[in-house]
Amino acid sequence: MKTITSIHQMHKLVSLAKRQGKKIGFVPTMGYLHAGHAALLRQCRKENDLCVLSIFVNPKQFGPAEDFRRYPRDKKHDEMLAKKEKVDIIFYPSIKTMYPTGYLTYVHVRTLADHLCGPRRPGHFDGVTTIVTKLLNIINPDILYLGQKDAQQTVIIAQMMDDLNWPTRVKIIATVREPSGLAMSSRNSYLSGPERYQAQALYRSLRMAKKMIQDGERRSGTIKQKINAQIKENTLARVDYIECVDAKTLAPLKTIKGHVIIALAVFLGKTRLIDNIQVRA
Ligand code: AMP
Numbered sequence: 001m002k003t004i005t006s007i008h009q010m011h012k013l014v015s016l017a018k019r020q021g022k023k024i025g026f027v028p029t030m031g032y033l034h035a036g037h038a039a040l041l042r043q044c045r046k047e048n049d050l051c052v053l054s055i056f057v058n059p060k061q062f063g064p065a066e067d068f069r070r071y072p073r074d075k076k077h078d079e080m081l082a083k084k085e086k087v088d089i090i091f092y093p094s095i096k097t098m099y100p101t102g103y104l105t106y107v108h109v110r111t112l113a114d115h116l117c118g119p120r121r122p123g124h125f126d127g128v129t130t131i132v133t134k135l136l137n138i139i140n141p142d143i144l145y146l147g148q149k150d151a152q153q154t155v156i157i158a159q160m161m162d163d164l165n166w167p168t169r170v171k172i173i174a175t176v177r178e179p180s181g182l183a184m185s186s187r188n189s190y191l192s193g194p195e196r197y198q199a200q201a202l203y204r205s206l207r208m209a210k211k212m213i214q215d216g217e218r219r220s221g222t223i224k225q226k227i228n229a230q231i232k233e234n235t236l237a238r239v240d241y242i243e244c245v246d247a248k249t250l251a252p253l254k255t256i257k258g259h260v261i262i263a264l265a266v267f268l269g270k271t272r273l274i275d276n277i278q279v280r281a
């Protein structure tokens with residue numbers, strides 16, 4: 001396993017792999033790797049000749065009041081997990097490498113960021129699409145692996161890649177959860193014991209909502225109220241949003257119909273957690 005910090009070096013390695021006819025899989029992350037990341041890496045390893053992982057805490061996707069500086073980092077642990085998952089290359093660039101002085105270019109996908117996390121985290125998705133574009137240009141993978149945990153991010157990136165005619169395929173991997181149902185996240189490390197316990201209620205409430213739809217409920221207002229009530233009853237969380245959206249446009253639905261994502265974001269203490277569940281009606 002190689003750890004590469006320079007774009008030039010990364011280019012050289014992937015060009016050589018391409019010339020040798022190797023299939024390249026790519027998993028972009030912000031590090032502090034957990035079992036969710038491992039699931040993406042495992043799939044990537046299985047389906048490609050070269051498995052590339054990037055670790056980069058991207059400052060451009062954090063708002064000024066967000067947790068960029070305290071975002072958890074552990075290079076040693078990440079390297080161990082990557083080795084265990086048989087990663088070939090870790091791309092580990094510095095901020096200066098990715099955004100040298102005078103950097104000016106951003107990639108913006110219209111409308112999809114008007115919903116869910118978009119209005120609550122202004123500029124976040126432009127930061128995401130910009131870094132993913134740069135990483136795709138550097139690594140030129142055949143397949144890009146993303147997690148369903150970040151549902152809005154997957155929709156926005158897939159749209160961008162379609163619109164910009166990228167030949168790279170996108171594969172979306174199901175959310176990996178702790179036994180309690182809590183979606184794995186690097187940010188779970190911020191949670192106190194009692195907060196982690198309360199956080200179980202999020203996925204429970206999403207499962208209850210899915211069951212309501214499967215049992216015939218179609219009024220999204222009623223579903224959202226039920227989720228809200230269950231979270232309020234079982235946690236001290238401050239709800240940021242609870243929404244039922246169309247899985248393609250991400251537009252909120254009054255009436256549940258077609259492929260739907262039920263998504264939520266809550267603050268438990270200072271920690272912002274997101275989760276979602278998909279359902280077809
Ligand atoms: P992050 O390091 O949080 O930026 O995540 C990197 C990639 O891993 C993204 O595509 C995430 O959606 C994915 N990911 C994060 N947590 C999970 C999880 N619990 N299950 C599956 N994928 C995940």
